[in-house]
Amino acid sequence: MKYFYFISLFFSLLFNAQRYTSRWYGMDQGLPQNSVKDIVKDKYGFIWLATDSGILRFDGSHFIPYNNHKVKNISFKDFLGYGKDGFIIFNNWEEDCVLIKDRTVQRPNTKVFRTFFIQNGKQYKRFYKNSFINNFFPDIDSYYIKTTSDTYFFNGKNVQFVTRKGIKKTISENFPLKLLGNSFECNDIVYMGDPENRRTILFNKGKISYDNQPSLYNDPKTKIYWHQGTKQIFIINDGNIYISKNKNGKPTLSFLMKYKKIEKELLYCMFYDEESDKMYFGNVVKGLNIISLSNFYVPQKNIPFTGEVVYEAQPFTQHSIITKQGFEFSRDKVSRLFLSNIKTDKRCLIYDNSSNLLYPEFNQIKKRYKNSQYKKIDSSSFNKRKVQEVFKINKNYSVSMADPEFYYYYLYIYPDDKLKHPKNIFRFKSYIYHVFAVNNDQLYVSTDDGIYSVSISQHKILKHFAKGLTVKQIQKTKDGNLWVLIYGKGIHLLRDNKLIAMPYDKNGYISNAHHILEDSHGFFWISSNNGLFKVAKNMLLEYSQNKDIKVTYYRYTKENGFLNNEFNGKANPSGNILENGDFVFPSMEGFVFFKPDEIKTYYPKSSQLFIERAKNGKNEIFFKDTLKLKSDYKTADIYFDFPYYHNIENIYVETRLENSENNNWEESKNGRKFILANVPPGNYFLHVRMLTSDKGKFAYKKIRIEIEPFFYQTLWFKILIILVGLTIIVIIIQMRTNFLRITNEKLKSIVYNKDQQLKETSENLEITKTKLKNEAEYQQKIMESISHDITTPVRFISLMSQKLSETEDATIQKKYFDSIYKTSEQLFKFTLGLKEYNELYKEENTLDDEDTSIYEIVESKKLLFEQMALEHSTTIINICDPHIKLRTNKNILSAILHNLIDNAVKNTDNGEITIKTREENAQVEIGIFDTGKGMSPTQIEYYSKVFERVGTENFIFKNYGLGLHMVIQLSKKLEAKITFHENMPKGTAVKLFLKK
Numbered sequence: 001m002k003y004f005y006f007i008s009l010f011f012s013l014l015f016n017a018q019r020y021t022s023r024w025y026g027m028d029q030g031l032p033q034n035s036v037k038d039i040v041k042d043k044y045g046f047i048w049l050a051t052d053s054g055i056l057r058f059d060g061s062h063f064i065p066y067n068n069h070k071v072k073n074i075s076f077k078d079f080l081g082y083g084k085d086g087f088i089i090f091n092n093w094e095e096d097c098v099l100i101k102d103r104t105v106q107r108p109n110t111k112v113f114r115t116f117f118i119q120n121g122k123q124y125k126r127f128y129k130n131s132f133i134n135n136f137f138p139d140i141d142s143y144y145i146k147t148t149s150d151t152y153f154f155n156g157k158n159v160q161f162v163t164r165k166g167i168k169k170t171i172s173e174n175f176p177l178k179l180l181g182n183s184f185e186c187n188d189i190v191y192m193g194d195p196e197n198r199r200t201i202l203f204n205k206g207k208i209s210y211d212n213q214p215s216l217y218n219d220p221k222t223k224i225y226w227h228q229g230t231k232q233i234f235i236i237n238d239g240n241i242y243i244s245k246n247k248n249g250k251p252t253l254s255f256l257m258k259y260k261k262i263e264k265e266l267l268y269c270m271f272y273d274e275e276s277d278k279m280y281f282g283n284v285v286k287g288l289n290i291i292s293l294s295n296f297y298v299p300q301k302n303i304p305f306t307g308e309v310v311y312e313a314q315p316f317t318q319h320s321i322i323t324k325q326g327f328e329f330s331r332d333k334v335s336r337l338f339l340s341n342i343k344t345d346k347r348c349l350i351y352d353n354s355s356n357l358l359y360p361e362f363n364q365i366k367k368r369y370k371n372s373q374y375k376k377i378d379s380s381s382f383n384k385r386k387v388q389e390v391f392k393i394n395k396n397y398s399v400s401m402a403d404p405e406f407y408y409y410y411l412y413i414y415p416d417d418k419l420k421h422p423k424n425i426f427r428f429k430s431y432i433y434h435v436f437a438v439n440n441d442q443l444y445v446s447t448d449d450g451i452y453s454v455s456i457s458q459h460k461i462l463k464h465f466a467k468g469l470t471v472k473q474i475q476k477t478k479d480g481n482l483w484v485l486i487y488g489k490g491i492h493l494l495r496d497n498k499l500i501a502m503p504y505d506k507n508g509y510i511s512n513a514h515h516i517l518e519d520s521h522g523f524f525w526i527s528s529n530n531g532l533f534k535v536a537k538n539m540l541l542e543y544s545q546n547k548d549i550k551v552t553y554y555r556y557t558k559e560n561g562f563l564n565n566e567f568n569g570k571a572n573p574s575g576n577i578l579e580n581g582d583f584v585f586p587s588m589e590g591f592v593f594f595k596p597d598e599i600k601t602y603y604p605k606s607s608q609l610f611i612e613r614a615k616n617g618k619n620e621i622f623f624k625d626t627l628k629l630k631s632d633y634k635t636a637d638i639y640f641d642f643p644y645y646h647n648i649e650n651i652y653v654e655t656r657l658e659n660s661e662n663n664n665w666e667e668s669k670n671g672r673k674f675i676l677a678n679v680p681p682g683n684y685f686l687h688v689r690m691l692t693s694d695k696g697k698f699a700y701k702k703i704r705i706e707i708e709p710f711f712y713q714t715l716w717f718k719i720l721i722i723l724v725g726l727t728i729i730v731i732i733i734q735m736r737t738n739f740l741r742i743t744n745e746k747l748k749s750i751v752y753n754k755d756q757q758l759k760e761t762s763e764n765l766e767i768t769k770t771k772l773k774n775e776a777e778y779q780q781k782i783m784e785s786i787s788h789d790i791t792t793p794v795r796f797i798s799l800m801s802q803k804l805s806e807t808e809d810a811t812i813q814k815k816y817f818d819s820i821y822k823t824s825e826q827l828f829k830f831t832l833g834l835k836e837y838n839e840l841y842k843e844e845n846t847l848d849d850e851d852t853s854i855y856e857i858v859e860s861k862k863l864l865f866e867q868m869a870l871e872h873s874t875t876i877i878n879i880c881d882p883h884i885k886l887r888t889n890k891n892i893l894s895a896i897l898h899n900l901i902d903n904a905v906k907n908t909d910n911g912e913i914t915i916k917t918r919e920e921n922a923q924v925e926i927g928i929f930d931t932g933k934g935m936s937p938t939q940i941e942y943y944s945k946v947f948e949r950v951g952t953e954n955f956i957f958k959n960y961g962l963g964l965h966m967v968i969q970l971s972k973k974l975e976a977k978i979t980f981h982e983n984m985p986k987g988t989a990v991k992l993f994l995k996k
Contacts, residue, residue: 019259019561020279026287031056036282038129039271040079040087040230044103045608045643047273047280049288050076050089054107055098061672066105071096078114078129079229088112089228101478103610104639108351117144124153127180128228132267140575143180149190153181161206162233173210184220184226184233184244193218212866216253216648217240225265225270234270236262237310240277241929243272257293265289276602290645294561295598297331298590308563310562310572310586314357318579321591324349324359324366327375331582331593338368339377347571348389352417356539360387365399365419380419385410387570393437396456400432411435411445413456424456433570434473436482444482446471451484453497465497472570477518477537485513485569491526500544505533505553506667509653514569519596524696527567527585528577528860532556532592534601536695552691554601554650563589566677580659602646605693606699610641626704629676633707634674640668640688648672652698659684682707704849793864797824799871851885853927857894858915864898865905875912884917884924886994892970899967900928900990908932911987924994931987940980943968947978 026034032053032379040048046128047058054067054074062437067074073091079100094115099108115126142155153160159172179201181486182193190203200211200218216222216235225234233244235253239260241555241568255273257279270886271284281289289350300308313329316322320330325337346360357368364381369373385401388409392398397414413424420867430448437443442462445452450466470487474494477483482494490511492499504510512529518537519525526533534554543549556567566576568586576584586590587622614621615637616629629636644651653668660679668674674686684705689698700748800820862876869876886893897915904913911931947968971978976994983989 015147019296019297020259021292021559021561022289023292024286024289025063029287031287032063032065033918034200034287035284036268036288037076037284038078038089038227039280039282039288040100040227041271042084042087042100042103044610045275045605046103046641047271047643048079048087048100050079050267051078053102055089055329057103059641059643061066061648066560069098069105069107071098080128081229081231082108082112089113090873091924101416103612119153122155124155127154127183128226129269130181130183130225130227132223132225132887133267141177143177145185145190146182147185149206152190159203159208162205165208171203171206171763180224182224184224184251185228185231186244186246187249190266191217191251193222193224195222196221206617215549221694227271230271232270232272233271237792241727246744248379249560257291261292271643272647276599278645278885287423291644292559292561293604295594296556296561297593298563298587299326299329299332299334299593300590301334308589308592311585312349312359312573313576313586313591314349314351314573315576319582320341321576321578321584322357324357324368327420329584329591329593337373346387346389349574350390350392352392354417356417358417358875360390360399363387365390385693388433391435391572393435393443394440396437398435398443400435402431409447411454423461426452426454426461428452433471434572436476438472444474446473446484466499469499470608472514473572473574475516477516477524479537481541482527483516485515488512491516491540492792493540493542502540502543503551505555509555510553512569512697514567515585517565519575519597523596525583525585525596527569527587529566531565532567532585534599534694536979539696541861552652552694552696554694556599556648557647559647560599562587562592569590569934593820601694602644602650603643603692603694604642604651604690604699607687608642609701610689611638611686611701611703612639613639616912626706628708630704631681631707631709634677638674638676638686638689639797640672640674642690644739644776654689656687657684665689676705679704679705680709681707777913800903802846851887853882853885854893854917854924855880857890857897858901861894861897862915863902869908869913872905872908873910874908876905877912877914880915880917880926881919884919886924886996887975888994892974896967896970896974896992897926898927899964900992902986903964904930904932906992908933908987911959916970922996924996926992928990928992929983929987930989931983931985934982934986934988935980937982938983943980947971 024383025031031049031051033051035052036049037052038050046986048057049056049063052075054065055076057064057066061599071091073093073095075092076089076098077092079087079089082099083101086099087098088097090097097108097112097114098105098306099112099513110628117124117126122142123140124142124144125140127145140155142172144151144153147798149164151162153162154175154177156177157174158170159175160168161171167720179192179194182195184191188204192201192203198212198214200213200215202209202211216237217224219237225236226232233251233771235242237246237369239258239262240257241259241262243256244251244253246252262281265286266284267281271280271282272278273280277293279291281291282288310323310329313321313323316328317330318430321326322328322337324340325342326336326340328335328337338715342361344361349357349359349397353359355370357366357370357374359366361379363383363386365387367378367380369376369378382399382401385403388400388402390397390399393413395415396418397419399412401410401412402408403410407429409428409430411424411426411428411432412422413426414420414422414709426444426445428447428449429448432447434443434446435443436446441455441457442455443456448470450464450469451471452461453463453465454460455462463782466484466486469489472485472487475483475485475574475784479902482490484499485493486492486499488511491513492503492505493502494500507530508650509528509530513527513533514527516523522535524533524535524540526535527860532555534556539551540550543551556562564587566588568588571586574586577603578584581595581597582593583596611626614627616633616635621627627636627638627694640653640940654665655671655674657667657676657679674688684707686703686705688701688703688713690701691697693697724830791920797820847964857923857938858878858880862878866876901913901915908930909932913931914929916927916929942964943964946965968978972991974994976992978993981989981991
């Protein structure tokens, strides 16, 4: 009994009956012939059909043949899953096979094993699909079923089990082959219905067991259709179609639909597309039948010689409505509550305060009493005028009437449902369609000539607007907005007594809108003369503020389950919402019931738009991202491939050709292609956007179009023609002026000589002026440099002298004398080289003939500043590599290092100054690192900018002194790079980078 728990859940049924509409496709509708043998759907959403005339791809509108794969026999039969997302299909006798992958048909590049298998001298055929016509091949009596891990062999006598590792064993003797027709696989378990014994056989990992519980799987009337490629299992019993799904590891049946003809039709294959809620039947004679399941319900009276046209109705129970003819309509039935002989066509029905039914007839208002189940009837007569409509407005009642000649129409306002003594009477020149209560006092009266604003307390008409328009009715939605439906003009938003027109749908059908019902998600459901529309309310409100907003309507038609596209309006009421959530609209063939949450809107996914095909004349072009055309093309059709199996009018596909004369978004008329015509050579971008949701979201795609020009259309050819033309003009002008040039040659010569003399004099004066200016600037820079460089040593000597005079300690005096001596000696040596300073700014050559030792230069500067550093308790350390030498201008480098060390000494107390070198690749880095007070981030940023701008902007000394400005300018002269950084933990690091 180990399967007892399994059996208890195994055959549960989930009933969900649905209406449907059916459409056949045969040779007249695009099929190459009517024999459809198999149907699958790929991961991109396209439907593929196997026929005796090749393989077809179906996108919902067109059947596209794919037969250019070099296979002689294009009579194909069954699809079988291959890899993660592909299908393989063999032709007759499995001579060849093709692979369906990436939205196209191709030859597989790896070996594909056929479905025939030889074992023990017997030929076995793989069994992976049932057929209602013939489950077996006439010349084969042995089959095998392959699961994910195991294989079962059936030869009509016994059943053999083989594992993936090759282990074999016989698990059943005398097993009839005919049971294979009732087999399917679920979760690696093979099931077979045994109708004779009313049981189900299970093969699980090499073991056989039996479920003896009768079920639809083993019913004698049951037909099982199993397709291992699509992994779909259908149970057909007495016209009822169920789909079997794996639920918690066990097969569970869900009822799909009732299709009475199915046992009589020669079906070869089935496929259910759950995403689009459609069933596909492949017939070997009639072609393809696409069945659209529907959640719209249209109950019918089915009374002989009586039409199904309906108009006004009122809610009756939580799930039904009642009409004045005495019928109760609900989703699935029609009941007769009372007999009524209505002789007039007054489309009006209301409840009074006691839930009695009121409706006009001739010159009377009829009343049917609820307490008599609406069988008792009474009436109120109005002899002077003809009754037109009756309305309930808040606590009041109103009756519209006409005089006998129909010159005037009157609106009577009554305080109660007795309709005896009117408290107001208003006269109009136009027929009254509807009365809407703005508040307890103000009414809007909809007429043949616009809207009248009426005050009950003031007993007068306040305003007349929307003149000349036939206003059917005014409706108020949950947010308090007022919507006006106008005959032939569609829907308008009423604000401040002004009408804001809403846009039409693609075909303008919504111009004859009848009634609006709003669901809980903010969508309007609008009945019309041609279909039922759904639109987001917010989209309409946004359009009222900004006319550039794209309003998209979704239209439901007979294809979705109606019996007639024409809904009825100009009735009171023209639509109802029942307590159970059902929406009800009257139509020409009955009331349409539906729950908005059960009705889907279908849009392509954003990832399902493919632009990869084009057609130039008879030549089909496949491309990726870029379409290339010759300039002699006449027209090119660029196809938009996307799977969509519903009304194509609900798809908004718009295109925009960038770089063309018309660069605006334009709607693609047929939604499936863009026609490129009369576009000159050049490069263009085709932008395509497609609506993907009922909230107005679009998916975007872009491809490049290159139209190759002829040589005479190219830019260089046009330039050449222009140059030739200009050359001819120049030659003509030249010939015309030659005579004048010769005549004036002597005069020009004289003028030229005098001009040259004046020019030479001017140039000499300019050169002299420049030399004087450069000399002055040079002298100023020399003085500034010398003054700056000797300032620190002189200041130090002066300071030591002052301290010497202030102390009497002989030891300290000796120390001061020694500092003064050493500094003076180094200053003397420095002044001996002042002649070299004279060459700093004049020097053009930045390379010396001999190598310069960085170590020696640093050592000399160390001796100069050492005493000054010691005075600040600072040590100067020279760890430069003595072996590094450069062939650079020694004087300029010495001046740079002098200033950098000078700055470090002046700004460092109780620390150390380290000068070191580093050689890397083709440059030498000299670093001066001090532990002084350091430069601020502002100073570092400033000097970094000064270094970047020297040579490109005016050199201005400002903000922080001369020394570093001079260093930066001299560094530029050496073509060196200098950088300033913070030294960790404190101080400043200056790095000088020199080319070797």
